[in-house]
Amino acid sequence: MRLTNAFPTICILLATLITIFVMVPLNSATSQNKPTYRATGDEANLVGTISFAGVPPKPKQIDVSPDPVCEIVNPEAPTEDVVVTDGKLANVVVYARSGDSLSTYSFEGPSTEVILEHKGCQYVPRVLGMLPQQTLKILNSDPTTHNTHPTPKNNREWNQSQPPGAEPIEQRFPLPELFIPIWDNQHPWQKAYVGVFSHPFFSVSATDGSYKITGLPPGQYTMAAWHEKYGEQTVDVSIGRKEQRTLDFTFKAPD
Numbered sequence: 001m002r003l004t005n006a007f008p009t010i011c012i013l014l015a016t017l018i019t020i021f022v023m024v025p026l027n028s029a030t031s032q033n034k035p036t037y038r039a040t041g042d043e044a045n046l047v048g049t050i051s052f053a054g055v056p057p058k059p060k061q062i063d064v065s066p067d068p069v070c071e072i073v074n075p076e077a078p079t080e081d082v083v084v085t086d087g088k089l090a091n092v093v094v095y096a097r098s099g100d101s102l103s104t105y106s107f108e109g110p111s112t113e114v115i116l117e118h119k120g121c122q123y124v125p126r127v128l129g130m131l132p133q134q135t136l137k138i139l140n141s142d143p144t145t146h147n148t149h150p151t152p153k154n155n156r157e158w159n160q161s162q163p164p165g166a167e168p169i170e171q172r173f174p175l176p177e178l179f180i181p182i183w184d185n186q187h188p189w190q191k192a193y194v195g196v197f198s199h200p201f202f203s204v205s206a207t208d209g210s211y212k213i214t215g216l217p218p219g220q221y222t223m224a225a226w227h228e229k230y231g232e233q234t235v236d237v238s239i240g241r242k243e244q245r246t247l248d249f250t251f252k253a254p255d
Helices: 002-022 026-033 068-073 100-104
Strands: 044-053 093-099 114-119 122-124 127-130 136-140 146-150 160-162 169-171 177-183 191-196 202-204 210-216 219-227 231-239 244-246 249-252
Touching: 044 093, 093 100, 093 127, 093 210, 100 219, 114 127, 114 146, 114 191, 127 202, 160 169, 202 210, 219 249, 231 249
Parallel strands: 044 244, 044 249, 114 136, 127 191
Antiparallel strands: 044 210, 093 202, 093 219, 114 122, 136 169, 146 160, 146 177, 177 191, 219 231
16 A cells, blocks of 8 residues: 555656756757867967947946945945946957857867955956856955855856855856856945856957957857946857957947
């Protein structure tokens, strides 16, 4: 009698396990079925500048008074959602959104750590990119307790505090995902973004608006430029063998 009553439960458990193992994320399964790209010497480089048209919004001073330590280390902390210097826009992620080689191959990227730092009661850098095999290493360089709280949609959400002098936090995002907001629950004005890519063909624009993507296999691509406030632009390009290609983008504030 007990075995008969348990049978439906066993069936449900087996069905659940099968679902878990069969429904592998599409990105992961697709990547496993692709051959790994090997450099041929024909790879190209893509460089460019991100400009801002018009009058940029002025940074505002953040009220950091809820934490007396932040008032000491960075009393005039500015907002950093829009950083324009001499008409050039920083913190724009330029990346290959789709393309011939991306559909055909999987790519090995660097296994080096990617650093995100709590410094001056701000995140440094504001925007960063990484690959699933890389480790995100979070440092607390301030004499106050910080908190790191990414809110992904496809990856696991986690929330971890870090007192002064604590060991670095080390985490990974095993699935590609664009773009993951990272918060600090202790200091709600702090925010960063991380893009987790399935390939190494991405770059974040510097304060002078410059970016550079190297080792791009020749072929057709849709390139994208993403900014946290002004959204995303795309353009289709054809990249030749060993080409040194320039591709610029211009953002502007909404009318």
